[in-house]
Amino acid sequence: MDRCTRERIFKDEIHGQIAFISGICKQVIDTESFQRLRDLKQLGSCYHVFPGASHNRFEHCLGVAHLSKRWIDKFYHIGSMKEHNKPNFADMYILQVAALCHDLGHGPFSHVFDNEFIPRALNYRTPEERKNGWTHEQGSKTMFEYMLEETTNDIHGRTKNDDLVQLLHEKPNDFVNTPQTATYSEGCFEPNHFYDYDGISLLDFQKREKQMVFDMIDGRISNSERSEERQYLYQIVANKFNSVDVDKFDYLTRDCQNLGLISSYDSSRLMEFSRVIGGEICFSSKEVYNLYEMFHTRYNLHKQVYTHRVGKSVEYMITDALVEADPYLKISEMINHPEQYVHLSDSILYRIESSDAPELEKSRQLLKRIKRRQLYKFVDEIILPIDRHKEFESLEEIDITSCHNGDGELLPSDIIIHNMAINYALKDKNPVDQCLFYKNGSDESFKIAREQVSYLIPSQFIEKYVRVFVRDVNKLDIAYSAFQNWIQRNRLQKQINI
Structure with missing residues (x-):
């Protein structure tokens, strides 16, 4: 051959x-x-x-x-x-x-x-x-x-x-x-x-x-x-x-x-x-x-x-469906059993949907909601000042729900907090500062400072947000009010909704 x-x-x-x-x-x-x-x-x-x-x-x-x-x-x-x-x-x-x-x-x-x-x-x-x-x-x-x-x-x-x-x-x-x-x-x-x-x-x-x-x-x-x-x-x-x-x-x-x-x-x-x-x-x-x-x-x-x-909303619903199914399907245990993990893929959702096991009923309902576009709702978000990033790293749902002071009940399980960080791949550092360069005809390497490239390149390389989602659309207004109270209590500056 x-x-x-x-x-x-x-x-x-x-x-x-x-x-x-x-x-x-x-x-x-x-x-x-x-x-x-x-x-x-x-x-x-x-x-x-x-x-x-x-x-x-x-x-x-x-x-x-x-x-x-x-x-x-x-x-x-x-x-x-x-x-x-x-x-x-x-x-x-x-x-x-x-x-x-x-x-x-x-x-x-x-x-x-x-x-x-x-x-x-x-x-x-x-x-x-x-x-x-x-x-x-x-x-x-x-x-x-x-x-x-x-x-x-x-x-x-x-x-x-x-x-x-x-x-x-x-x-x-x-x-x-x-x-x-x-x-x-x-x-x-x-x-x-x-x-x-x-x-x-x-x-x-x-x-x-x-x-x-x-x-x-x-x-x-x-x-x-x-x-x-x-x-x-x-x-x-x-x-x-x-x-x-x-x-x-x-x-x-x-x-x-x-x-x-x-x-x-x-x-x-x-x-x-x-x-x-x-x-x-x-x-x-x-x-x-x-x-x-x-x-x-x-x-x-x-x-x-x-x-x-919307992608994050679907992501949280898929996560909830898998968490609900985990005690029955033992999904999380498969990471320690490669002979089982080799069969674990996106098709796990079809396995849940096609099952008639009562233990998977909650998961099936969540997956049905995704297909019917009855998704978790985005409440609001706020971008954090760079000098206060570490302050909110351990933020939990109860920190938001405890700020609710109106009618109706808002439990920590009703909302999801997304501590979102977007960066240039090295947390708060400029990755190009870690790159080495050369000039033609030379065997020596060197670094190039950001200021030598352009003054329009950002000086900050990370931004952090606090986002809130609500599982029940009927509690959207309550969750929004609680989040606004939390923002005010922490003396944060709310940006214009976009």
Whole structure:
């Protein structure tokens, strides 16, 4: 069988032809754990507001893997990199596996599951408990380990390529580094070495390979990494240092495309005009404004789409339905049982709707209300002064309902508080301040201050809101009055309703 027939090719709406040549990538894609991503909406409840937001985690992960290979190929072919720090074949296939698997841990309706459902189901009470609680990144690691077990159990009569793996560790540069930026129409690349890199399998993953995948998902350099000058490998899929990574490149472009929004930043230029200096990814100084545009695009999507009032209302109703169903279906316990979690997806709502179990009656009624557009109602919101952000981090529903002094009853369970923060991806920090740049003809990296780029770039990089929703439309006026009293008691300045 020739190489062209062994390729796995996808026609993607964003990247065009995406080709996966290595057998290990095809092996990842053809697992239950990865195929499950076809049934997870990328934007969760936003689909109930924006009909174009129907794309799923599956195509996003394919796109992230494609971009990660494209970027690592570029670094390999840069002549200025020291030979011992160049990416080798082992780095390349581990990076692509990490890119494919970085979102394996997402639950139903993506961030609805880990940001809303899990904290309530597991009774996280404080911001600290939420911060240290379960995350989809933890879920991705769990599901990756399950994928390795799944592969081991599914393949019979095959043993590890022990000799090949040993050679891969001892002489990683003896293996061909096959560029994957070419499309099918441009032809297939032939190996320039007799070693068959397509023979490496998930079965051959040892402790070091698995840990590298985990660290690439986390965006932090591995403690076992042999050189700090190779930390760029851990800045490609997820970058906790400055948040410039291929995960963001893909989802910003993909979300804008499906939502019908226009994005003015260009991720392909960021990859093209980048180099590795001192082990870190640096960008051409000409691309500094392009980076600001990327983070502003992210801000706009959060402001207009991800936190849309109606989308959040649907999100809270889905969360309530899952919380009501949890004692019966044991949904929250599945995060510790990957053999069950692999079957948990957006389809859980259909399972609830089609059940006649009396224990699921409340959940079924909530889902019926969503379809009939009898949604929770948005009450009001207020933007917080920057010097008072920390003051309201632990705000609870009772703090609002205790301000009710009129007729009628308003209980904490009647309302939902949304402590909303929108930023440039690094909380209150400017992420571009953490980026390194270079000038053509120089091997030195440097930073660029905001004032050297434009005086119109914001000086504040986070804004926080307090939002209130009410579950019963009949209590909308009571909730509104209580919230206005709370605003006055705390001497906050109410903005004009928009």
